[in-house]
Amino acid sequence: MAKSKADEKILSYNDVVLRRSDLDILNGRNYLNDRIIEFYFSYLSSLFPSEDIVLVPPSIAFWIKECPDPASLKDFMEPFHFSLMKLILLPISDNSNVCMAEGGSHWSLLAFDRNSNMFVHHDSSSGCMNEYHSKQVYKVTLPYTASNANYEECPNTPKQVNGYDCGMYVLAIARVICEWYASSGTQDDADTLWFSRLEQVSPSAVSEMRKDILGLIKGLMAAPKSVA
Numbered sequence: 001m002a003k004s005k006a007d008e009k010i011l012s013y014n015d016v017v018l019r020r021s022d023l024d025i026l027n028g029r030n031y032l033n034d035r036i037i038e039f040y041f042s043y044l045s046s047l048f049p050s051e052d053i054v055l056v057p058p059s060i061a062f063w064i065k066e067c068p069d070p071a072s073l074k075d076f077m078e079p080f081h082f083s084l085m086k087l088i089l090l091p092i093s094d095n096s097n098v099c100m101a102e103g104g105s106h107w108s109l110l111a112f113d114r115n116s117n118m119f120v121h122h123d124s125s126s127g128c129m130n131e132y133h134s135k136q137v138y139k140v141t142l143p144y145t146a147s148n149a150n151y152e153e154c155p156n157t158p159k160q161v162n163g164y165d166c167g168m169y170v171l172a173i174a175r176v177i178c179e180w181y182a183s184s185g186t187q188d189d190a191d192t193l194w195f196s197r198l199e200q201v202s203p204s205a206v207s208e209m210r211k212d213i214l215g216l217i218k219g220l221m222a223a224p225k226s227v228a
Contacts, residue, residue: 011221014042018217026214032107032167034058037091040171040213048178052086055174061090061110065136073140083146087181088112089174090141092121092134107167110134111177112141116193117149124160124169128153158201165206172201172209 006021016039025033034057041055056064060080067073082088089111095104108123108130119142121134131153138151160169180194 016042029164031164044178048182054085056090058091064140070140077144082144086114092130107170109170109173119149119151120154122154122157122173124166161203168206
C-alpha cells in the first residue's frame, strides 16, 4: 500500500526526520507535535554549539516522566551526561499514556541552570497546567544532575493567547535561554537568569516564529542532500 502524502519524508536534519504533515501543522493554527519540537531543539543545538548544554528530545523527557521504574533509568540517562551539563532544557508534555504516541494537549519547558542551582519551569498557560508533570521530571532528573537544585515556577513566563501555541512558546523561550547563555549566561546574576529577556516572547513574535520555522524547514529542504 502506498504511503499517504502526509507521511512523505521531506527532510532529514541531524537525527530528526520531518514529514509532509509537519509542514501542515506549521502552516495552520495547530498544536506542535514531538517531531517539530525535536527538530527545532536540534537546530538550536547546532546554532548554539556547546558541550555544556543539552536540549532533551520530547520522547526522552516523556520517558523520564513516565518510566514505571525510575531506578532503571540509569543506563538510559548516561549518554546525556546531566551531571556535567551547565544548562539542560526539557520539553514537558501533559501526556501520561505510554501507549499513545504524541498524546497530550499542552507543552511547557523545564530548564536547569547549574550556576543558580535551579530548575525553572516555564508554562505559558494561565493556570500553569503542567506543574505536576514538570515536578515529576524534576524529581526524576535531579539525582542525575549531581546537584541539590531547587524547583521554581517562573512567575513572569509569557502567556499564550490561544489554545494551540504552547509548543511555540516552548521553542521561543528555549531560544531566549540559549541566546542568554551564549552571550552572558555564566556572568549574569543567578537570581535574574534569563528572565528579563522573556519580554521578547510576545504573541506577535511567536506568530512570526511559526512562519520563520516553516521557512527554515523549506530552506533546508531546498539545500542539496537534505532529503533522505
